Amino acid sequence: MMMNQQTLDLRMKAFRSRCAERGLAMTHQRWVIYRIMAGTAQHPTPEETFAQVRKEIPSISLATIYKNIKTFLDAGLLREVSTPDQTMRLDANLESHHHLICASCGKILDIPEDSVVPVHLKKPLPKGFRVESYNVSFLGFCGQCGPGVQAST
Ligand SMILES: [Zn+2]
Incomplete structure (x- = not known):
């Protein structure tokens, strides 16, 4: 599935300004890797x-791809999605969102942040720990792989 051009343009604009903020040189190689x-x-x-x-x-x-991916992850330009099989999956969608992961084909779909009831911690955190963000992954089966988890409406 390709992004629409407008979304891609916005992401590349954000990439350019974040690189500038973090003092990362904007090389042709980085530009191509990130655009993909x-x-x-x-x-x-x-x-x-x-x-x-x-x-x-x-x-x-x-x-070189791995090296640049690490640079992007460290700079917060990219997120890594945890998967049950430990495969490294990359996410250039920097807006807060959660994921649906198909346990059969490995497909990962984005779901908007507001489709999940906010999570609250019931127990105190270890002293000094400050939560900055969290994300939720729902593991199940996609429509092509069923018999799966059907979201109740
Ligand atoms: Zn995502």
Whole structure:
């Protein structure tokens, strides 16, 4: 599934300004790698990203992709989605949101933050711990993989 052009433009604009804020050089390589990830809602793996980037930069290595992904994660330009099989899945959607994960095909879908009742902690946190954010993943089966979890309406 491709993003619409407007969403992609907004993400790339945010990428440009965040790189400037964090003093990250905007190289052609970084631009291409990020655009590939920002242009999909599939939550791609580094390997899938590599395959796409290679079409534009044939000389690029998988190690370079990993290195840039780490830079993007450290700079908060990218999020990593935890998956049951520990595969690294990347998310360039920086708006607060949660995920539906298909346990069969591995598909990851975004769901808006307001589709989940806010989570409250019932017990005190370890001293000094301050929560900045949280995210929720619902594990189930997508419509193509069923018999799955059907959201009740
Ligand atoms: Zn997502």
